[in-house]
Amino acid sequence: xxxxxYSKLKRLLFDEELATINRMVRDIRxxxxxxxxxxxxxxLSQLITQVVSKAIQENRGQFYGAIQPIISKGLLDELxxxxxxxxxxxxxxxxxxxQEQVHKQKDLIxxxxxxxxxxxxxxxxxxAIKDMMLEINQKLENSLSFARWKRKFRxxxxxxxxxxxxxxxxxxxxxxxxxxxxxxxGLLIVDLYREENYKFEEAEMVASMLSAIRSFVNDxxxxxxxxxELSEIEYGNSSISIESAGSxxxxxxxxxxxxMKDKLAKVLSKVVDKYSRELMNYDGDTSSIDIADIKVILSxxxxxxxxxxxxxxxxxxxxxxxxxxxAAPTGWYGYTEYLAYKVKQKELxxxxxxTEKNRIHVYDMDITTRENGKIIxxxxxxxxxxxxxxxxxxxxxxxxxxxxxxxxxxxxxFDVNFEKNFDTSFNSSFDRRYETMRLKSFIVKINxxxxxxxxxxxxxxxxxxxxxxVNETIKKKFIESAQKNFGHRVLHFDIRTxxxxxxxxxxxxxxxxAPEYTAVLxxxxxxxxxxxxxxxxxxxxxDEIGPDYINRKISYARADKIREALIERGFDEQxxxxxxxxxxPDFIDSNGTADDSQLSRCATFxxxxxx
Amino acid sequence: MSxxxxxxxxxxxxxxxxxxxxxxxxxxxxxxxxISTIGxxxxxxxxxxxxxxxMLLIWDVEGALDNIRRVNKTYIKGAAGAIVVTDITSEHxxxxxxxxxxxxxxxxxxxxxxxxxxxxxKDPGFRFDMEPLLKDYPGIAATLYxxxxxxxxxxxxxxVLAGRITE
Numbered sequence: 108x109x110x111x112x113y114s115k116l117k118r119l120l121f122d123e124e125l126a127t128i129n130r131m132v133r134d135i136r137x138x139x140x141x142x143x144x145x146x147x148x149x150x151l152s153q154l155i156t157q158v159v160s161k162a163i164q165e166n167r168g169q170f171y172g173a174i175q176p177i178i179s180k181g182l183l184d185e186l187x188x189x190x191x192x193x194x195x196x197x198x199x200x201x202x203x204x205x206q207e208q209v210h211k212q213k214d215l216i217x218x219x220x221x222x223x224x225x226x227x228x229x230x231x232x233x234x235a236i237k238d239m240m241l242e243i244n245q246k247l248e249n250s251l252s253f254a255r256w257k258r259k260f261r262x263x264x265x266x267x268x269x270x271x272x273x274x275x276x277x278x279x280x281x282x283x284x285x286x287x288x289x290x291x292x293g294l295l296i297v298d299l300y301r302e303e304n305y306k307f308e309e310a311e312m313v314a315s316m317l318s319a320i321r322s323f324v325n326d327x328x329x330x331x332x333x334x335x336e337l338s339e340i341e342y343g344n345s346s347i348s349i350e351s352a353g354s355x356x357x358x359x360x361x362x363x364x365x366x367m368k369d370k371l372a373k374v375l376s377k378v379v380d381k382y383s384r385e386l387m388n389y390d391g392d393t394s395s396i397d398i399a400d401i402k403v404i405l406s407x408x409x410x411x412x413x414x415x416x417x418x419x420x421x422x423x424x425x426x427x428x429x430x431x432x433x434a435a436p437t438g439w440y441g442y443t444e445y446l447a448y449k450v451k452q453k454e455l456x457x458x459x460x461x462t463e464k465n466r467i468h469v470y471d472m473d474i475t476t477r478e479n480g481k482i483i484x485x486x487x488x489x490x491x492x493x494x495x496x497x498x499x500x501x502x503x504x505x506x507x508x509x510x511x512x513x514x515x516x517x518x519x520x521f522d523v524n525f526e527k528n529f530d531t532s533f534n535s536s537f538d539r540r541y542e543t544m545r546l547k548s549f550i551v552k553i554n555x556x557x558x559x560x561x562x563x564x565x566x567x568x569x570x571x572x573x574x575x576x577v578n579e580t581i582k583k584k585f586i587e588s589a590q591k592n593f594g595h596r597v598l599h600f601d602i603r604t605x606x607x608x609x610x611x612x613x614x615x616x617x618x619x620x621a622p623e624y625t626a627v628l629x630x631x632x633x634x635x636x637x638x639x640x641x642x643x644x645x646x647x648x649x650d651e652i653g654p655d656y657i658n659r660k661i662s663y664a665r666a667d668k669i670r671e672a673l674i675e676r677g678f679d680e681q682x683x684x685x686x687x688x689x690x691x692p693d694f695i696d697s698n699g700t701a702d703d704s705q706l707s708r709c710a711t712f713x714x715x716x717x718x
Numbered sequence: 719m720s721x722x723x724x725x726x727x728x729x730x731x732x733x734x735x736x737x738x739x740x741x742x743x744x745x746x747x748x749x750x751x752x753i754s755t756i757g758x759x760x761x762x763x764x765x766x767x768x769x770x771x772x773m774l775l776i777w778d779v780e781g782a783l784d785n786i787r788r789v790n791k792t793y794i795k796g797a798a799g800a801i802v803v804t805d806i807t808s809e810h811x812x813x814x815x816x817x818x819x820x821x822x823x824x825x826x827x828x829x830x831x832x833x834x835x836x837x838x839x840k841d842p843g844f845r846f847d848m849e850p851l852l853k854d855y856p857g858i859a860a861t862l863y864x865x866x867x868x869x870x871x872x873x874x875x876x877x878v879l880a881g882r883i884t885e
Binding site (some may be wrong): 289290291292294295309311315318319320322324325327390391392393394403549642663664680681683684685687 | 720724725731738746747748750752757758761762773775777781790792793795796797798827828829830856857
């Protein structure tokens with residue numbers, strides 16, 4: 108019982124603590140147990156996923172950096188370990204990925220592969236051609252005929268193999284279609300086909316589209332050199348060769364690649380020389396131009412030329428050789444003939460350089476050589492850049508270019524910048540010729556710019572100009588310029604002007620044209636009938652009495668009256684341009700008198716070629 | 719009777735319905751894709767104007783306002799006439815017409831021009847005062863209120879222009 112009591116006492120005193128101690132003992136035991144490996148793994152495995160995802164979430168880069176070396180190595184090991192197995196796994200994935208890429212981004216794939224494929228194919232093709240050549244040569248070796256010996260001889264002469272000779276003789280190329288197209292508008296002038304079944308259904312649309320593409324390429328892409336132009340479009344084994352000159356261009360559809368450049372330039376220059384004016388003014392109406400004749404000229408493009416060009420040179424050289432031999436006994440005469448021949452050759456080479464190699468079309472081209480050996484070149488081109496280009500090309504030939512361009516700033520300063528350091532006495536026949544060229548260039552330019560009809564005569568020391576110019580201002584400029592450039596001679600002018608039309612004046616606040624001006628209007632219409640190219644610009648001014656907006660309104664109404672009156676009389680309304688102002692004209696002082704106000708209410712007239 | 723070809727420019731700001739007008743009208747045309755590639759689309763239409771038979775080659779040109787590119791003026795060169803398209807929902811009809819007319823005239827001078835105010839089906843009573851433009855742009859031959867949707871005035875648009883060109 109005592110024990111019981113003791114126990115009781117103990118329980119009373121330590122019961123609570125005992126429970127705590129027991130719990131602690133259990134915990135310590137559990138901890139000891141937890142350090143055992145299996146239990147640790149068991150517990151950590153529940154946490155590891157959470158830890159990794161938290162690490163990735165918080166700092167992906169760091170996490171990746173930490174594990175990358177292991178992963179890469181692992182992958183490499185895996186690759187080394189089981190090539191075949193990997194292939195089995197990856198093969199379908201790669202195949203379907205490529206298929207999908209090709210389907211979606213064909214162009215990208217082609218671009219990526221092009222450099223490799225291009226080389227590969229060209230290697231293959233050239234080796235195939237080599238084999239073919241060998242085979243042909245072998246076959247040839249085994250056959251004997253007169254033609255064969257002849258061919259063999261020619262091949263030796265040209266320094267090529269007989270097989271190459273055979274290849275040259277066989278010509279699979281053809282010209283299928285030829286289009287002559289107006290450059291600015293893209294309108295079709297002539298279309299011509301090898302045979303009926305090559306005919307284009309929508310030739311006019313094709314011409315327009317080609318012109319658009321040409322403009323697009325010339326304007327948006329080739330910005331390095333203003334003279335470079337689209338010259339070829341290739342598709343499959345066909346191509347469109349383009350050759351342009353002046354106001355038109357040729358587009359030729361060919362098969363199996365032929366170099367048409369020279370032939371195109373020659374044929375086109377034939378057409379342009381004969382029809383330059385008609386081509387320039389072409390407005391879509393084929394009856395304005397001799398289509399049948401142009402077709403005859405263009406049809407030369409369908410004729411195949413075999414490799415005769417090279418042989419043709421021999422007779423010329425031969426003739427020269429014989430000429431020199433024959434001329435030699437005649438001594439000096441022969442020598443000068445030879446020099447003249449050299450000069451001519453040089454002139455021809457320069458001409459070829461400009462027109463054929465650089466494809467610049469020069470209107471009224473003239474080349475002549477001075478006694479000091481300097482070549483003088485004159486003519487007219489469309490573009491300023493062409494003119495500059497010719498000047499640069501001429502330098503290599505000791506040539507002076509007097510070629511003028513329609514685009515020159517001629518309207519503004521009206522000065523023909525000819526070389527001035529020539530002998531003004533002009534005694535030699537050459538100097539007369541030189542002067543004639545200067546006159547010709549001068550007049551071609553004036554007439555081109557003002558669509559005028561000025562002509563000149565050059566007799567002794569006197570030059571006479573006659574014709575019609577647009578107005579007094581331009582007439583004055585023309586005379587000044589002529590004096591500046593040809594002042595060393597006696598000049599005569601018989602120049603009429605299209606124009607002066609008297610002013611029309613209005614009563615205060617009135618928009619009616621007084622009957623006395625009927626004659627003015629009639630004269631304007633009569634002049635218009637005669638010189639249809641010109642625009643009539645009408646400037647309406649007012650007296651500045653009263654509010655601006657009222658004056659403007661009155662000016663509009665007066666402008667309408669004059670415009671209507673002119674159109675009623677048969678004036679083409681597109682050629683009437685009206686500018687209305689509320690202010691006084693410049694020739695009236697703004698602080699003027701009543702008389703000045705009367706004079707300010709006026710319409711003045713100007714003829715201009717541009718709007 | 720020979721057929722006379724004429725180049726016609728169709729110009730106007732983006733989304734005024736130029737291309738729909740063309741589709742409503744032409745005999746044949748190249749694909750719409752070209753307009754986004756090289757900035758022009760070519761269509762063809764045969765038309766009788768008086769005693770003449772005309773083949774209109776219509777150059778549907780991206781206008782200056784279509785995007786930041788300048789209008790390719792070489793496309794406009796050599797045109798015999800033009801149609802400038804705007805629509806009744808455009809905010810600044812006058813100003814945009816001016817920009818297109820300037821582009822046109824700076825290249826060709828005052829060629830015959832017809833203004834098409836499109837999408838008139840949305841508000842049949844709509845009218846725009848063209849008077850101030852006529853003073854500066856003497857080539858404007860007519861203003862027509864068109865609808866590519868209903869076809870209203872579409873044939874007339876080209877007929878009026880063709881008539882004016884052959885006058």
